[in-house]
Amino acid sequence: MQEGVSFSEFSRLELRIGRVVGAEAVEGSTKLLKLTVDLGEATNSDQSETERVERQILAGLAGYYDPSSLVGKQIVVLVNLEPKVMLGLESQGMLLAADVGGRPVLLTLEEAVPEGSVVR
Numbered sequence: 001m002q003e004g005v006s007f008s009e010f011s012r013l014e015l016r017i018g019r020v021v022g023a024e025a026v027e028g029s030t031k032l033l034k035l036t037v038d039l040g041e042a043t044n045s046d047q048s049e050t051e052r053v054e055r056q057i058l059a060g061l062a063g064y065y066d067p068s069s070l071v072g073k074q075i076v077v078l079v080n081l082e083p084k085v086m087l088g089l090e091s092q093g094m095l096l097a098a099d100v101g102g103r104p105v106l107l108t109l110e111e112a113v114p115e116g117s118v119v120r
Helices: none
Strands: 015-025 033-043 050-059 074-078 084-086 089-091 097-100 103-106
Touching: 033 074, 050 089
Parallel strands: none
Antiparallel strands: 015 033, 015 074, 033 050, 084 089, 097 103
């Protein structure tokens, strides 16, 4: 276990529910999959209309998950993580998974909720 964090530190993390709408292997990698995740609707900056928010997330799931099996799954996403470029592709968030003996196991939901729902 790691050192404890304060509630204010934890509350800085923005965790939301997303639905995987696309998944494919990343060329040149044996570990990464590129996921397109629907994070629901957001109001644009001038507050005049809403639009669907999709993020590209790179995750070390290759070899554990077939990309087609991920499409349609709802997952937990850390959305306010700083973007990171890997193999020339930008990852715009991080999905949450348990580490079971070095194997990632996605955190999924017991029942469907709207994309973009906040995890508290």
